[in-house]
């Protein structure tokens with residue numbers, strides 16, 4: 609079941625990939641605040657917070673399609689090496705950001721290097737990976753009109769102006 613939209617949600621979280629490697633955590637930092645229904649967090653997060661009580665904890669695993677999406681073979685692109693400036697190192701695993709000409713920054717990883725060409729992978733680095741979260745619900749309430757206009761949570765756990 610999906611979380612109601614326009615809720616100001618504050619959580620502490622820690623997230624691991626399917627091999628148990630820790631990817632990210634709010635431990636030692638401020639908790640994460642977001643407004644539900646605005647695609648500020650992955651869908652699996654909102655689905656699992658539904659019904660939780662303030663102060664409670666939960667561990668859950670999001671399949672890739674509820675996290676950063678399935679791995680898409682069509683997001684691979686073969687490009688001639690000559691299209692890159694000479695100072696760019698072309699090695700497997702290096703990541704760069706490309707400007708799409710419309711002001712958007714598109715990150716990619718070099719996934720293969722051949723004699724003439726390189727293969728660029730435009731998938732999100734976590735595409736295709738199920739993620740396991742440990743979360744603690746610090747607070748949940750209706751977002752205020754001002755928070756909805758700004759698109760972020762205000763107050764103790766949120767944004768300060």
Ligand code: ZN
Nearest residue numbers: 758760762767
């Ligand atoms: Zn604001």
